[in-house]
Amino acid sequence: MKILLITIGNTDKKYMKEGIDDYVKRLSFYIPFEIRVIPDIKNRSSLSAELQKEKEGQLILNQVSSGDHVVLLDERGVELSSIEFSKWIEKKMIAGLRQVVFIIGGPYGFSKAVYQRSDSEISLSKMTFSHQMVRLIFVEQVYRAMTIIKNEPYHHE
Numbered sequence: 001m002k003i004l005l006i007t008i009g010n011t012d013k014k015y016m017k018e019g020i021d022d023y024v025k026r027l028s029f030y031i032p033f034e035i036r037v038i039p040d041i042k043n044r045s046s047l048s049a050e051l052q053k054e055k056e057g058q059l060i061l062n063q064v065s066s067g068d069h070v071v072l073l074d075e076r077g078v079e080l081s082s083i084e085f086s087k088w089i090e091k092k093m094i095a096g097l098r099q100v101v102f103i104i105g106g107p108y109g110f111s112k113a114v115y116q117r118s119d120s121e122i123s124l125s126k127m128t129f130s131h132q133m134v135r136l137i138f139v140e141q142v143y144r145a146m147t148i149i150k151n152e153p154y155h156h157e
Helices: 014-027 049-061 082-094 112-117 131-149
Strands: 002-008 033-038 069-079 099-103 120-123
Touching (some): 002 049, 014 033, 049 112, 082 131
Parallel strands (some): 002 099
């Protein structure tokens, strides 16, 4: 199984990028993992929130294949502990899915079309984080999940 993370806009903070890159490198020992960045919409400040979500949604859906299992990282999604998330990933691996696509939306969230295409929604927290911070937190949690699945000592109960 491969994990693809789709995000809107580049990470412009050096320390965030270094942290993300570190965990992506660590993940390469466990599972194929890719981050695909969709560039920010041009002239987005002149667009309504709804129109911006629609335009981003079209770009997101262009990156998703019909056989992909699509998971939105959304504040209204189900909250999982790190152990529960590792079990969730392990079930997807056992099910023989080819690719699980996690998506971090733009500043206004997701369009209706993206919600309709999704298979599930997961929340990383009830708190609000910057989109760049969510990338780092998510990649670390995938790494943590892989070490839990492999029964390695990274995670402590």
